[in-house]
Amino acid sequence: MNLRLAGLQSDSIVDGPGIRLAIYLQGCPHHCPGCHNPETHDPAGGWPVASGELLEIIDRHSRENGSFTIDGVTLSGGEPFEQAPVLALLVGEITKRGLNLVVYSGYTFEQLLQRSNYDRNTLYLLEASWLLIDGPFVREEKDLSLSYRGSRNQRLIDLSRSLAAGEALEWVGGYEFSDQSWIAG
Numbered sequence: 564m565n566l567r568l569a570g571l572q573s574d575s576i577v578d579g580p581g582i583r584l585a586i587y588l589q590g591c592p593h594h595c596p597g598c599h600n601p602e603t604h605d606p607a608g609g610w611p612v613a614s615g616e617l618l619e620i621i622d623r624h625s626r627e628n629g630s631f632t633i634d635g636v637t638l639s640g641g642e643p644f645e646q647a648p649v650l651a652l653l654v655g656e657i658t659k660r661g662l663n664l665v666v667y668s669g670y671t672f673e674q675l676l677q678r679s680n681y682d683r684n685t686l687y688l689l690e691a692s693w694l695l696i697d698g699p700f701v702r703e704e705k706d707l708s709l710s711y712r713g714s715r716n717q718r719l720i721d722l723s724r725s726l727a728a729g730e731a732l733e734w735v736g737g738y739e740f741s742d743q744s745w746i747a748g
């Protein structure tokens with residue numbers, strides 16, 4: 564199955580904690596006023612890539628002498644959850660490699676949780692990911708001092724705690740890097 568991509572950024576330090584490979588998915592239904600990436604909105608734009616080919620790209624961008632040189636992979640956009648059926652096939656392979664997952668969405672955690680009641684791909688994507696950076700970009704809430712997000716309404720949500728609690732719990736940091744992965748400190 565194919566995904567549509569808008570771009571890739573290796574060694575990113577602005578798309579979540581640590582050093583990350585950022586994958587920008589093509590297609591977004593939110594049309595937030597002031598969006599910095601309007602070229603990602605058209606679901607027919609970008610270019611197609613097979614999920615297996617994307618795994619090869621992840622390995623190529625992130626391995627050096629057999630070891631991973633990044634902390635994790637970020638799924639951004641566009642709107643990643645519009646391509647949840649294909650991403651759901653891929654995320655297990657990414658986490659199996661010891662890479663953590665950060666996912667961005669213009670939907671809120673509460674909207675995605677509701678959607679996950681009838682869409683198991685959405686649930687699978689949430690369960691496989693470490694952090695969700697949620698909500699639309701709101702121009703009136705724009706704040707350039709924020710880490711990893713553009714407006715104050717957007718939250719960094721710790722997904723394993725939030726899914727267990729059934730409510731959005733924000734990430735409070737306190738993670739440290741191990742040889743294997745980012746672990747709770």
Ligand code: SF4
Binds near residue numbers: 592640668698
């Ligand atoms: S969700 Fe993101 S990509 Fe989509 S319109 Fe809003 S800011 Fe742009």
